[in-house]
Amino acid sequence: MVQELDGSVMRCVRDQNGNHVIQKCIECVPEENIQFIVTPFFDQVVTLSAHPYGCRVIQRILEHCKDPKTQSKVMGEILGSVSMLAQVQYGNYVVQHVLEHGKPHERSIIIKELAGKIVQMSQQKFASNVVEKCLTFGGPSERQLLVNEMLGSTDENEPLQAMMKDQFANYVVQKVLETCDDQQRELILSRIKVHLNALKKYTYGKHIVARIEKLVAAGGTVSSLSSMNGY
Template identity: 80%
Template sequence: MAIMLSRHVLQHGKPEERTSIIKQLAGQIVKMSQQKFASNVVEKCLSFGSPEERQILINEMLGTTDENEPLQAMMKDQFANYVVQKVLETCDDHNRELILSRIKVHLNALKRYTYGKHIVARVEKLIAAGERHIGVSSQSCRD
């Protein structure tokens, strides 16, 4: 019930209510992302949170080391992989590039995991879209 209410508040509630929920999740993002219904709440936080609130969640996912341990665990998880995909969909360009650079290191290993394959497909789609965008941009510069 609390999770259902949280999802509704994140989408339709006041900014201060949303902020309160995100603050309660802080420090638990990876754990919550690995649970069926709680992962939906984290996704809603990413969709409806402010850029600053999204940054809190992203920082926690990336962890404090270059080893990407929280992100690696999430990419292989049956529920958390969707949170990683939502991050890629909702973050700004700078964070997307940072996250993609950390994911690309693990692409071959992710192909061996059922849920990691979802991340590989999303990353390949983003890379292809980026190349098309760059191709269009450079084409228009020549005209």
């Protein structure tokens, strides 16, 4: 039955209904019997990852195709276009999938690729979700890299300030507070607290204020919280 699809694979992948059949083939049929399905994707991985149905099929391949050549080819194309895929409507799901389920070195490649663009990416609807996944699944040193970038190189606080007022980036700041260690949280909160009153005037800044108040109500595990009670 699966063999009947030979010659029509790409048409099915791009079809609203057909893509579900291709996904099931990848999930249920032994890998050696579906090479005719997988091979046409080579050199098309980025295009398919940015497609509303193709992105689902690429995720199934990442999950079920263990052949080293297939893994290397598909992953290589994804990692070569991380910045672009992170910013598009469907491609960001593929990058998130690798961050959540990929190997540590694949995760590191993604985070290193996005480093230097974290503030800009956090202010975008789709890429901000990728940055949140970087914070959730990155290792301690990778998370530190991202936190340093958000805090900026001086006490001026400009990147963090801009993020707290942004409709998408404010969620990234909340994710930082949720995922960082106590020492990092101490530093971030000390930077945030000087802007708390100003943040209350911004629609999205209020989300940060609410998160800080929640931390205070929870007992404030960080010493700098005690001085916020009077804000």
